[in-house]
Amino acid sequence: MIIDCHGHYTTAPKALEAWRNQQIASLKDPSVAPKVADLKISDDELRESIESNQLKLMKQRGSDLTIFSPRASFMAHHIGDFQTSSTWAAICNELCMRVACLFPEHFIPAAMLPQSPGVDPRTCIPELVKCVEQYGNVGINLNPDPSGGHWNSPPLSDRHWYPIYEKMVEYDIPAMVHVSTSCNPCFHTTGAHYLNADTTAFMQCLTSDLFKDFPTLKFLIPHGGGAVPYHWGRFRGLAQELKKPLLSEHLLKNIFFDTCVYHQPGIDLLTKVIPVENILFASEMIGAVRGIDPETGFYYDDTKRYIEAAAINPEQRHAIYEGNARRVFPRLDAVLKTKGL
Amino acid sequence: MIIDCHGHYTTAPKALEAWRNQQIASLKDPSVAPKVADLKISDDELRESIESNQLKLMKQRGSDLTIFSPRASFMAHHIGDFQTSSTWAAICNELCMRVACLFPEHFIPAAMLPQSPGVDPRTCIPELVKCVEQYGNVGINLNPDPSGGHWNSPPLSDRHWYPIYEKMVEYDIPAMVHVSTSCNPCFHTTGAHYLNADTTAFMQCLTSDLFKDFPTLKFLIPHGGGAVPYHWGRFRGLAQELKKPLLSEHLLKNIFFDTCVYHQPGIDLLTKVIPVENILFASEMIGAVRGIDPETGFYYDDTKRYIEAAAINPEQRHAIYEGNARRVFPRLDAVLKTKGL
Numbered sequence: 125m126i127i128d129c130h131g132h133y134t135t136a137p138k139a140l141e142a143w144r145n146q147q148i149a150s151l152k153d154p155s156v157a158p159k160v161a162d163l164k165i166s167d168d169e170l171r172e173s174i175e176s177n178q179l180k181l182m183k184q185r186g187s188d189l190t191i192f193s194p195r196a197s198f199m200a201h202h203i204g205d206f207q208t209s210s211t212w213a214a215i216c217n218e219l220c221m222r223v224a225c226l227f228p229e230h231f232i233p234a235a236m237l238p239q240s241p242g243v244d245p246r247t248c249i250p251e252l253v254k255c256v257e258q259y260g261n262v263g264i265n266l267n268p269d270p271s272g273g274h275w276n277s278p279p280l281s282d283r284h285w286y287p288i289y290e291k292m293v294e295y296d297i298p299a300m301v302h303v304s305t306s307c308n309p310c311f312h313t314t315g316a317h318y319l320n321a322d323t324t325a326f327m328q329c330l331t332s333d334l335f336k337d338f339p340t341l342k343f344l345i346p347h348g349g350g351a352v353p354y355h356w357g358r359f360r361g362l363a364q365e366l367k368k369p370l371l372s373e374h375l376l377k378n379i380f381f382d383t384c385v386y387h388q389p390g391i392d393l394l395t396k397v398i399p400v401e402n403i404l405f406a407s408e409m410i411g412a413v414r415g416i417d418p419e420t421g422f423y424y425d426d427t428k429r430y431i432e433a434a435a436i437n438p439e440q441r442h443a444i445y446e447g448n449a450r451r452v453f454p455r456l457d458a459v460l461k462t463k464g465l
Numbered sequence: 466m467i468i469d470c471h472g473h474y475t476t477a478p479k480a481l482e483a484w485r486n487q488q489i490a491s492l493k494d495p496s497v498a499p500k501v502a503d504l505k506i507s508d509d510e511l512r513e514s515i516e517s518n519q520l521k522l523m524k525q526r527g528s529d530l531t532i533f534s535p536r537a538s539f540m541a542h543h544i545g546d547f548q549t550s551s552t553w554a555a556i557c558n559e560l561c562m563r564v565a566c567l568f569p570e571h572f573i574p575a576a577m578l579p580q581s582p583g584v585d586p587r588t589c590i591p592e593l594v595k596c597v598e599q600y601g602n603v604g605i606n607l608n609p610d611p612s613g614g615h616w617n618s619p620p621l622s623d624r625h626w627y628p629i630y631e632k633m634v635e636y637d638i639p640a641m642v643h644v645s646t647s648c649n650p651c652f653h654t655t656g657a658h659y660l661n662a663d664t665t666a667f668m669q670c671l672t673s674d675l676f677k678d679f680p681t682l683k684f685l686i687p688h689g690g691g692a693v694p695y696h697w698g699r700f701r702g703l704a705q706e707l708k709k710p711l712l713s714e715h716l717l718k719n720i721f722f723d724t725c726v727y728h729q730p731g732i733d734l735l736t737k738v739i740p741v742e743n744i745l746f747a748s749e750m751i752g753a754v755r756g757i758d759p760e761t762g763f764y765y766d767d768t769k770r771y772i773e774a775a776a777i778n779p780e781q782r783h784a785i786y787e788g789n790a791r792r793v794f795p796r797l798d799a800v801l802k803t804k805g806l
Contacts, residue, residue, distance in 0.1 A: 268651075269651070273616070274615070274616075275614070275615075275616075275649055275651040275652070277651070278650065278651075279650055279651055308616055309619065309620055310609075310610070310616040310618070310619075310620055310665060310669070311616070311665060311668075312668040312669070312671075312672055312703075314699075314703065315664075315668035315671065315672070315699070315700065315703050316661075316664050316665045316668040316669075319661075319664050319691075319692045319696060320657075320660075320661035320664060320665065320692075323656075323657050323660050323661060323664075323692065324651060324652060324657045324661065327652075327653040327656040327657040328651070328653070328657075330653075330656065331653055331656070347696070347699075348695070348696070350660075350692050351660045351661075351664065351691055351692035351695065353695065354689070354692065354694065354695035354726065354731050354734060355660060355688070355689070355726060355727070355728075355731060356728055356730070356731065357726070357727035357728025357731060357754075357758065357765050358655075358656070358688075358726070358727045358728075358753070358754055358765070359656065360728075360758065360760075360765070361727055361753075361754035361755075361756050361758065361765040361766075362653075362655065362656050362753070362754060364756045365754065365755065365756060385695065385696060385698070385699070386696070386698035386699045386702055387696075387697055387698025387699075387701075387738070389697070389734050389737050389738050390695050390696060390697065390698060390734070392734075393695060393730050393731070393733075393734045396730050397728075397730050412699070412702075412703070413698075413699055413702035413703060413706065414702075414706065415702050415705045415706060417698065417701065417702065418705075419701075424698050424699070424701070424702040425702075
């Protein structure tokens with residue numbers, strides 16, 4: 125089985141975006157505030173949006189199951205206040221749950237949180253609990269910068285975030301550390317902010333002893349870990365200067381990287397430098413880079429091709445495709461086992 | 466000849482740091498403000514600080530000439546106002562010039578600018594002119610985020626920066642795009658902020674048409690280009706989505722990467738993915754990562770070993786070591802030619 129641990133619902137019916145735009149408009153003019161019940165998306169519309177997009181490409185490319193979360197760039201936690209994010213997250217998470225119910229063989233949900241800049245992350249717990257207990261979510265997306273590029277929340281190692289971690293540990297769910305749209309004109313969302321956040325999150329963990337407080341906490345760093353594997357020597361050296369243990373001890377029991385790196389040399393470096401047990405297959409399809417690479421004739425984000433061509437053995441490939449995801453997402457593993465998979 | 470295009474004066478005599486601390490103290494209590502003349506560092510002290518550090522390691526490792534600029538993390542443009550930065554930059558640039566005068570075979574200076582958050586970059590021109598015309602500087606370091614991690618200046622593509630670019634083009638000098646200390650607790654200075662800035666600067670150029678306005682403008686992106694080469698497929702794909710020309714046309718006539726990547730797989734990827742004519746040898750020695758890699762038994766930042774082992778031919782190695790630096794730094798080339806080199 126091939127599990128793609130990083131897919132977002134980027135193809136939701138247009139009614140979702142229209143509702144969100146109305147919600148945003150209501151921040152200036154409360155009289156136009158939409159009700160949750162105003163958003164009507166039928167199962168047929170959901171099916172159509174998936175069958176003609178993600179599911180079609182999954183079948184073409186040969187992946188089986190996607191861990192599916194709301195569109196990352198649309199989380200936009202910086203918009204409005206906690207109530208804004210709370211309503212929006214509930215809507216988006218419900219849609220992903222419905223997709224997973226419609227295609228239980230192919231999608232399993234992960235939740236966005238109703239984060240809001242300057243608001244205690246503890247406020248996210250009820251949505252998290254609902255998504256795990258009622259919707260069957262197997263993981264969450266945690267935004268280390270709900271401001272959208274102003275980076276004014278404390279680092280991930282700060283106790284500020286501990287209420288989320290306590291719940292993650294209780295449920296044994298990992299968090300993908302994933303920012304959303306940048307509203308800072310310095311940072312292009314998918315070309316700079318996403319990658320910077322990945323690097324930043326890793327370094328926040330490296331300088332801290334977070335995983336001493338939470339030995340079973342697990343973070344999945346997307347986009348191949350940002351700049352981290354390419355600069356693995358730098359990070360090993362910095363850990364050494366900071367008198368931290370070897371990274372294998374200090375971080376790699378808790379931090380994992382996905383394979384959203386859109387060319388063969390990048391995946392070759394990732395699989396060479398990072399232990400295979402820390403790498404989870406992912407494509408972020410349909411996501412930031414949707415075109416066909418003229419150098420190969422294939423989609424940039426058809427990352428399975430790179431994994432197939434990487435210098436790893438079949439057992440290692442199986443770990444990247446399935447084994448590691450089942451270990452990092454125990455609730456996914458449990459669901460698969462109930463199906464005899 | 467082996468030219469290291471990225472060295473900072475990280476080993477300056479302690480009197481420099483003491484003077485700076487006094488200057489910082491005077492921001493709260495003007496009565497303790499130090500005079501420039503209070504700072505006394507003799508030629509012997511300069512010689513000692515270089516001979517026992519950078520020059521010793523250059524001889525051990527086999528590099529000949531370092532393009533030498535003030536310590537990047539000490540630029541700290543976020544401290545004080547323009548006058549603070551102006552005085553500090555003048556002191557630091559003078560010291561690098563003196564080092565170059567004491568060791569003309571081995572060091573040639575590049576200037577820091579007296580940038581200050583929210584201040585028109587035009588104010589940096591007099592220091593730049595002095596450094597080029599009187600001190601023989603062959604390049605500058607340009608900080609895209611003088612706030613130190615708050616990223617509230619416009620992107621490098623904004624006309625805000627054009628006065629600097631006009632002077633760079635007039636003098637035919639490149640800028641290394643290099644941030645300084647992060648005062649944002651989210652970003653570790655050398656483990657996150659530096660690499661993020663490299664990626665951010667590249668993407669700011671990618672989304673813009675800056676090099677249409679300045680076809681001869683040259684940026685050197687340090688630390689191996691941050692996350693860029695590792696994600697080269699992503700950047701090619703993003704350029705394609707944005708209807709930009711191929712990166713070779715769009716950016717690689719103007720953007721260059723150094724080799725400050727501290728392990729063999731990183732350098733292997735860099736030299737495989739980025740055209741060799743866009744790669745300049747550098748080590749940033751003595752810099753962020755000073756230890757010995759237990760996996761190799763050699764210093765992490767002894768980057769010449771990685772270039773020696775990379776799968777490139779002697780002509781390509783010569784381009785990385787010398788040829789490209791002479792092309793990107795024409796004023797360096799001119800100096801070398803006057804010496805018959």
